[in-house]
Every structure is written in C-alpha cells, then in structure tokens.
Amino acid sequence: MKIFETHAHYDDEAFREDREALFDEMFANDIDTIINVGASFAGCEQSVALADSHEKIYAAVGIHPEDVEELTEARMAWLKKTASENQKVLAIGEIGLDYHYPEPAKEIQQQWFRRQLNLAADIKKPVIIHSREACQDTLACMRAEHAEQIGGVIHCYSYSKEAAQEFLKMGFYFGFGGVVTFKNAKKAVEAVEAIPIEKILLETDCPYMAPEPNRGKRNYSGYLPYVAERIAQIKQMTAQEVIDITNANARKLFGFSAVQD
Numbered sequence: 001m002k003i004f005e006t007h008a009h010y011d012d013e014a015f016r017e018d019r020e021a022l023f024d025e026m027f028a029n030d031i032d033t034i035i036n037v038g039a040s041f042a043g044c045e046q047s048v049a050l051a052d053s054h055e056k057i058y059a060a061v062g063i064h065p066e067d068v069e070e071l072t073e074a075r076m077a078w079l080k081k082t083a084s085e086n087q088k089v090l091a092i093g094e095i096g097l098d099y100h101y102p103e104p105a106k107e108i109q110q111q112w113f114r115r116q117l118n119l120a121a122d123i124k125k126p127v128i129i130h131s132r133e134a135c136q137d138t139l140a141c142m143r144a145e146h147a148e149q150i151g152g153v154i155h156c157y158s159y160s161k162e163a164a165q166e167f168l169k170m171g172f173y174f175g176f177g178g179v180v181t182f183k184n185a186k187k188a189v190e191a192v193e194a195i196p197i198e199k200i201l202l203e204t205d206c207p208y209m210a211p212e213p214n215r216g217k218r219n220y221s222g223y224l225p226y227v228a229e230r231i232a233q234i235k236q237m238t239a240q241e242v243i244d245i246t247n248a249n250a251r252k253l254f255g256f257s258a259v260q261d
C-alpha cells in the first residue's frame with residue numbers, strides 16, 4: 001500500500017506555480033490519497049475544487065480557529081450543504097481552538113468550534129481538529145458536543161502522552177507529521193510511543209512543517225516517507241508496516257468502503 005496523506009493545504013499560494021506537477025510526481029511514487037483541508041472560507045472552496053478535479057484528492061471543509069471571524073450563518077449553511085452533498089468531502093475541518101495569539105477571543109473560538117462540531121454530528125462526518133495551547137478547553141468543547149459520537153483526528157498532535165489518553169477515550173485518532181523527525185521532538189516522540197499505531201495517521205500540514213532532512217523548506221506529501229521512517233523507528237516496526245496500517249486507519253476513519261481498497 002502507499003501513503004494516505006490526511007492533512008495538506010495544496011490550495012496555498014506556495015504551490016501556485018507547480019501544484020499539478022507535484023500531484024503527478026507524488027501519485028506516480030509514494031502517495032495513494034490526499035485530503036486537502038480547508039482553513040479559511042476561500043480555502044474550503046479551493047479544497048472542494050481540487051477534490052472535484054482530481055480523482056485521488058478529497059476535501060475537508062471547516063473554518064480554522066484563527067479564521068472564525070469570517071464565519072456567518074450563510075457560510076455555515078454552505079459548509080453543511082457542501083459537506084453533506086459532495087461525496088468527495090470527507091470531513092469537517094480544520095476546526096478547533098488556538099490560543100497562541102490573543103485574537104480571536106477564546107469565547108468566540110469556542111462558540112464556532114462547538115457550532116462546527118455540532119454540524120459534523122448532524123451530517124455524520126468526522127472532524128479534523130486543530131488545537132494549540134488549548135488542551136483543556138478543547139477537551140471540554142468536545143465533551144460538551146459528544147465528540148465520541150462524531151469521531152475524528154487531532155491533527156499535528158502537540159500535547160502530552162497523558163492528555164492523549166483523554167482523546168483516546170473518545171475514540172480519536174492522532175495526526176503526526178514533520179515534528180516527530182525534529183531533534184528536539186521529545187514530547188511528540190513520547191506521544192507516538194504511547195498511542196497505539198491503530199490510532200495514528202500520517203500528515204504533512206504542508207506547505208508547513210517539513211520533516212528532517214528538509215526542515216525549513218516548503219513541505220509536500222512527497223516527504224512523508226521520512227515521517228513513516230521515524231514513526232517506524234519509534235514503534236520498532238518497518239516503514240512499510242507504518243504506511244499500511246496508517247493508510248487502513250485513514251480509510252476506516254474517513255469512511256472509505258472496502259470496495260475502494
């Protein structure tokens with residue numbers, strides 16, 4: 001099996017010049033499937049357009065906590081309609097909480113995070129959660145909206161192995177990318193050790209977070225073999241096993257039928 005890339009932003013400006021060439025190269029080599037994840041509203045529209053025009057690209061639509069001030073009732077209705085009617089939209093995301101910057105206010109972020117969790121519950125699709133410096137409030141919003149019945153992934157998981165147990169109790173998956181390859185990645189490595197491989201997904205978050213030895217460069221899914229290698233080292237298995245199991249995990253979470261395998 002090849003790699004299932006669960007979190008990419010190919011709508012980003014960084015790919016304007018060569019995105020089609022990269023797709024051709026990746027799908028001819030290590031990559032099986034890509035989910036392009038919306039963050040801004042324009043990014044959601046572009047994610048859907050990419051999914052509609054490429055067989056192996058799928059989309060997630062949702063508004064990132066740093067962009068929630070662009071949400072309106074009309075846009076919530078668009079998200080709901082698009083995610084429920086378009087078969088290539090697999091999830092609601094990325095949604096969540098990010099307290100790294102003072103704006104938007106925590107209360108506003110929480111309100112829209114809960115609204116979008118609720119939307120996902122309504123249309124029975126999983127969520128892709130972005131959570132930074134907001135672990136306890138993320139758990140509180142998830143519990144309040146019965147996230148255990150929604151399902152999803154905590155992308156770019158950055159919290160402790162102890163906190164991981166709380167997300168595991170709700171049946172969530174964990175996305176890992178370039179960070180696990182960094183030399184100072186102690187916390188992420190401990191989390192990978194503690195989380196069962198059946199709950200791990202591979203992701204880039206490209207164009208950001210390129211793994212070693214390409215740290216600092218523009219990231220893309222073609223670098224995911226480095227991440228698989230590192231997780232394989234930590235889990236004492238082969239990179240191919242990591243690729244196969246995480247691919248199966250993604251198919252299970254995002255509702256691919258056995259026929260598509």
Ligand SMILES: [Zn+2]
Pocket residue numbers: 007009037039094205
């Ligand atoms: Zn992202």
